[in-house]
């Protein structure tokens with residue numbers, strides 16, 4: 196009986212197939228598990244046939260439906276594993292299959308694939324460019340060194356003509372996977388020894404004796420990172436019925452590279468637009484760190500409790516081992532701080548929330564008749580005083596007010612400081628603190644027993660400097676201390692930091708992910724326009740970040756943007772839209788409605804419930820399988836995803852919301868930051884949609900909506 200293995204490229208295509216095509220795939224796969232090899236070839240329905248003019252004689256295609264074919268690599272050396280590579284339309288399948296060549300890497304012994312036709316066609320162009328280039332990318336490495344890292348003849352002669360990293364990136368797409376990765380590492384300045392440890396040593400199977408088994412099945416078994424071997428019909432059924440969970444298990448090359456780098460000589464950072472798999476990468480990094488040291492204590496942290504619960508569920512799936520899971524603490528930074536303070540002082544804390552803090556500032560402003568708004572005071576306290584851990588008037592008078600665009604003279608600063616003292620005294624009287632104050636206190640108090648060996652941070656863009664100080668204090672400075680993922684385009688709390696000034700240096704250990712796996716290209720390109728054209732400060736405060744090269748391979752319907760004469764009409768149209776999604780078979784738990792404010796969500800809930808559509812508030816942390824259309828404020832949409840999303844109430848009054856915007860005359864810089872924060876909010880809400888997005892308003896639409 197044959198065995199079946201799947202290349203990662205298969206998963207990238209499978210989940211996008213329509214249901215009948217998926218059923219066809221399952222039927223074909225079942226045959227591989229039921230029939231002896233000779234009968235497979237004879238089976239009329241499967242139609243396992245060779246590819247005319249294929250560069251790899253083992254290449255075959257199978258029939259899935261009249262229109263779709265699967266591309267398969269068939270063993271010709273007496274071994275019995277068939278590798279399913281992808282599923283595509285009839286012509287694409289034959290065209291692709293004819294050009295590819297699978298080979299076994301001499302160093303890693305893994306199976307790799309190259310587009311041999313493209314390499315041959317592009318080589319003369321490379322040669323022409325190389326003859327005029329002042330230097331070549333790999334000239335300092337000898338052939339012997341490159342061969343020792345698994346580079347074979349064809350790749351070696353191409354590598355010898357490559358002039359720079361950009362050219363390597365463009366060409367790399369056609370090269371065998373392990374060899375391309377070796378070249379990327381060398382191009383980034385890693386020494387051949389480091390590359391050997393990073394790629395070859397970690398992938399090469401332990402030598403079992405004097406003879407090397409170079410059969411196709413052995414190469415398949417050796418290629419864990421790119422190929423899954425399926426043991427039996429139950430496992431196959433489980434895999435094919437839950438491809439969504441599989442995405443968490445099979446990584447794209449660019450993701451695998453950052454998640455499974457053996458070690459970073461310090462803190463590392465991964466950025467990327469929405470849906471590029473940063474959370475997935477963070478989870479895999481935890482898995483990798485545990486594989487390096489199963490005794491390590493790891494903190495995996497994120498922004499909200501809801502996201503922490505979802506990280507826990509996914510990590511459980513990924514590790515599937517309770518002993519390893521026990522080594523990982525998953526919590527928000529605020530909860531970590533609360534616990535550290537409670538354990539050190541023996542006192543429980545009930546921090547006040549943002550709304551209460553704002554009210555308190557209003558009282559302070561009124562009591563001292565300060566010439567600034569409560570919002571200005573609250574921001575000054577957070578972004579200047581707490582951010583720099585300022586505790587005396589003298590420190591404040593001398594402080595740089597980074598990120599603030601207004602000038603405050605000495606007398607004015609003294610007045611602000613009086614306000615701060617009043618605010619702190621009032622908190623003391625109430626025996627209260629803010630979350631950020633608790634983080635600041637925890638950073639000073641955290642004890643050795645409360646420290647971790649590694650910290651992995653997801654949604655890092657919204658952490659405040661006080662929270663970073665706590666994280667810095669919670670892990671000793673060492674290789675692999677902090678692994679940080681985030682997207683500055685999704686900054687919805689306007690917390691800006693200079694990571695370097697907080698003792699976190701990610702320079703030369705930063706990577707960017709560019710491929711979006713969540714949304715269609717139509718949703719992405721429309722949503723990206725919401726951000727406008729202002730440069731975006733990067734995660735660590737060292738420059739700007741951009742979404743250059745950010746893309747999706749999925750395609751679908753363009754987002755629908757509607758304006759209604761009244762809110763009632765908008766909500767009526769929303770109910771119809773949701774009904775049409777459920778009629779098309781989208782389950783209610785895969786549909787979300789998001790608004791800037793809860794009042795509109797209340798109205799939506801009332802209307803949908805009256806129409807017989809169940810609803811659930813995201814803030815009540817429903818389980819993934821719970822029935823009901825998800826209702827969430829734009830803030831609560833962070834980190835989530837749904838097949839269909841309706842953003843409602845996107846009016847000029849709600850986004851931007853006046854009260855959240857510092858007047859330009861008071862502080863032009865803060866004004867710009869506040870406006871950008873609101874753009875980000877809309878961007879976050881819209882980029883949660885996987886397949887369909889509608890955005891509606893009644894009255895004047897938000898000025899941020901693209902024309």
Ligand SMILES: Nc1ncnc2c1ncn2[C@@H]1O[C@H](COP(=O)(O)OP(=O)(O)OP(=O)(O)O)[C@@H](O)[C@H]1O
Nearest residue numbers: 442445446447469470471472473474475712713834
């Ligand atoms: N290699 C992959 N192949 C297929 N799907 C993937 C892959 N990596 C991630 N995904 C899927 O893409 C979606 C987005 O991933 P994830 O939530 O990790 O992205 P993110 O970058 O953290 O997003 P955001 O910043 O918007 O929260 C998820 O459904 C995830 O399962």
